[in-house]
Amino acid sequence: MILLDKAKNNTVVSADNLTKQYNSLTAVNNISFQIKRGERFGFLGPNGAGKTTTIKMLYGMSPLTAGTLEVIGLDVLTQVREIKKRIGVVPQETNLDTELSVIDNLLVYANYFGIPRNIARKRAEELLDFIHLEKRADTMVDALSGGMKRRLLLARALINNPELLILDEPTTGLDPQARHLIWDRLISLREQGVTVVITTHYMDEASTLCDLLVIMDEGKIIAEGSPAELIARYISQEALEIRVIPDQIQKAIDILSPKSESYEAQDETLLFFAPSADKLLKIAEEAKLKIEYMLVRRATLEDVFLKLTGRRLRD
Amino acid sequence: MNILIEAARTISPIGVYRMWQRNWTIFRKIFWLATAPTFFEPFIYLLSLGIGLGLFVRKIEGMSYIQFLAPGLLASTVMFGSSFETTYDSFVRMKYERTYDAVLATPLSIEDVIGGEVLWGATRGYLNALVFLIVVAIFGLVKSPAIVLLIPLLFIFSLLFAIIGMTFTALVSNISLFNYYFTLFITPLFLFSGIFFPIEALPPWAHTLAWFTPLYHIVIVCRNLVLGRLNESVLVSTVWVIVVSVVIFLVPIALMKRRLIK
Numbered sequence: 001m002i003l004l005d006k007a008k009n010n011t012v013v014s015a016d017n018l019t020k021q022y023n024s025l026t027a028v029n030n031i032s033f034q035i036k037r038g039e040r041f042g043f044l045g046p047n048g049a050g051k052t053t054t055i056k057m058l059y060g061m062s063p064l065t066a067g068t069l070e071v072i073g074l075d076v077l078t079q080v081r082e083i084k085k086r087i088g089v090v091p092q093e094t095n096l097d098t099e100l101s102v103i104d105n106l107l108v109y110a111n112y113f114g115i116p117r118n119i120a121r122k123r124a125e126e127l128l129d130f131i132h133l134e135k136r137a138d139t140m141v142d143a144l145s146g147g148m149k150r151r152l153l154l155a156r157a158l159i160n161n162p163e164l165l166i167l168d169e170p171t172t173g174l175d176p177q178a179r180h181l182i183w184d185r186l187i188s189l190r191e192q193g194v195t196v197v198i199t200t201h202y203m204d205e206a207s208t209l210c211d212l213l214v215i216m217d218e219g220k221i222i223a224e225g226s227p228a229e230l231i232a233r234y235i236s237q238e239a240l241e242i243r244v245i246p247d248q249i250q251k252a253i254d255i256l257s258p259k260s261e262s263y264e265a266q267d268e269t270l271l272f273f274a275p276s277a278d279k280l281l282k283i284a285e286e287a288k289l290k291i292e293y294m295l296v297r298r299a300t301l302e303d304v305f306l307k308l309t310g311r312r313l314r315d
Numbered sequence: 316m317n318i319l320i321e322a323a324r325t326i327s328p329i330g331v332y333r334m335w336q337r338n339w340t341i342f343r344k345i346f347w348l349a350t351a352p353t354f355f356e357p358f359i360y361l362l363s364l365g366i367g368l369g370l371f372v373r374k375i376e377g378m379s380y381i382q383f384l385a386p387g388l389l390a391s392t393v394m395f396g397s398s399f400e401t402t403y404d405s406f407v408r409m410k411y412e413r414t415y416d417a418v419l420a421t422p423l424s425i426e427d428v429i430g431g432e433v434l435w436g437a438t439r440g441y442l443n444a445l446v447f448l449i450v451v452a453i454f455g456l457v458k459s460p461a462i463v464l465l466i467p468l469l470f471i472f473s474l475l476f477a478i479i480g481m482t483f484t485a486l487v488s489n490i491s492l493f494n495y496y497f498t499l500f501i502t503p504l505f506l507f508s509g510i511f512f513p514i515e516a517l518p519p520w521a522h523t524l525a526w527f528t529p530l531y532h533i534v535i536v537c538r539n540l541v542l543g544r545l546n547e548s549v550l551v552s553t554v555w556v557i558v559v560s561v562v563i564f565l566v567p568i569a570l571m572k573r574r575l576i577k
Binding site for chain 2: 022059060061062063080081082084085088089091093094095096097098099100104108109111112113114157160
């Protein structure tokens with residue numbers, strides 16, 4: 001019994017057979033997952049995969065059609081107010097109070113949680129330091145850059161010291177400097193033990209930030225694991241990207257694919273995955289293939305993603 | 316019906332108050348900027364229509380035209396103030412600023428958010444009405460201490476129009492549609508609720524129809540209390556407004572919930 005309680009305590013989100021139906025569209029189709037305390041958990045998937053719907057269900061913005069969902073040990077159907085007290089949400093679209101200054105945005109938000117004024121002010125100042133906006137406390141939100149607004153959204157989501165932080169595409173549309181600052185802040189939150197849930201369609205973001213991720217497509221979870229596990233399981237550690245003259249494409253496939261764990265043809269370019277891409281290259285050279293372009297690189301999450309979700313555009 | 320019962324169960328007074336506080340915090344910063352024009356408006360109306368037009372109008376029920384007109388305009392101020400706030404302003408917060416989404420990620424529920432918005436709309440209309448009342452008093456048109464009864468009642472009147480405005484907002488998809496609300500609902504009420512001429516001048520069926528509209532009752536209460544007439548119609552009209560407000564209070568909340576939580 002004690003063991004069971006402990007295991008439960010260690011689970012921050014527990015979703016069983018979660019389904020969301022909008023009229024005729026099944027946005028989330030019978031998915032189950034568990035998120036452990038202190039974990040950084042990612043939802044990866046093309047547009048329309050059901051990522052945003054899934055995380056909206058976590059805080060009651062989207063009622064479940066079927067299944068059960070517990071967040072920090074509480075049922076979303078009956079205890080959503082208590083859940084929302086203890087989590088933080090960074091939305092996909094900026095929704096700051098544009099008529100207020102940076103610090104007032106945090107103070108007004110703190111009031112929704114009933115945080116006393118003096119504690120809220122202290123916490124707001126700490127958070128402005130944390131996101132490097134301390135010199136902008138009195139700036140109106142309208143005057144901030146896109147990256148600054150995102151950082152402020154992050155600070156706002158942390159005003160109540162949440163146990164669970166939910167971020168919906170936290171760096172979409174940001175320049176590299178701004179993205180890296182957000183990533184850096186999220187890494188430091190992990191050190192403080194905050195559980196983080198992220199949706200993204202940036203593979204580098206998912207590889208950098210997530211301990212564990214699920215890849216979603218058409219409302220279903222199609223793969224689950226750490227970034228390294230997924231690469232090892234679905235492709236291989238290294239990739240050889242190669243382009244040969246058109247009439248040698250079939251020859252290249254015939255020679256290289258038996259030596260690879262997995263391969264893919266993207267128009268003219270061929271992709272072969274193997275533990276060592278150098279060995280593949282040597283085989284290609286020995287077979288006297290006329291190589292127009294080649295690249296030996298590590299296999300990435302993007303390779304896994306494209307392999308699993310295909311190359312069809314999702315509009 | 317179920318959604319109404321659920322709304323009644325989920326709304327929390329402290330949550331409503333916190334949403335109201337959010338709007339008040341923002342408004343406070345521009346209080347004088349926003350309030351100054353509401354001082355000029357009654358002057359303009361009372362000078363042009365009350366005194367200017369009044370020169371050509373014979374006495375109504377034994378009183379000067381400006382005396383007849385001023386309490387009616389006071390009633391309309393309540394309507395305009397809360398209607399603008401809960402239509403255009405609330406719609407902008409909902410759709411363009413996405414304020415509701417931001418607040419819904421906190422412990423506040425959708426019921427609290429909409430309840431707070433309605434209460435805030437009522438507050439705006441009420442503040443405008445208080446300013447108007449002061450100007451009416453400056454013109455020497457307040458005839459009785461019975462006016463103190465009107466001070467709390469104006470808030471209830473404003474609340475009714477805030478509820479109606481928010482109901483419309485919950486139903487429209489596009490900000491341009493508010494033109495219909497103002498042209499086909501608010502303007503006819505403004506012109507045919509007994510503000511500019513006694514409603515008895517209209518055919519009986521129009522008089523009966525007016526009884527079923529909100530501004531008609533608010534005009535009756537304002538005019539009688541400004542003149543110090545504590546009669547039965549004040550009571551009937553006040554009860555009318557309160558009953559209707561209570562009955563429809565949860566409607567915009569339920570509609571907004573259906574619209575936003577899906």
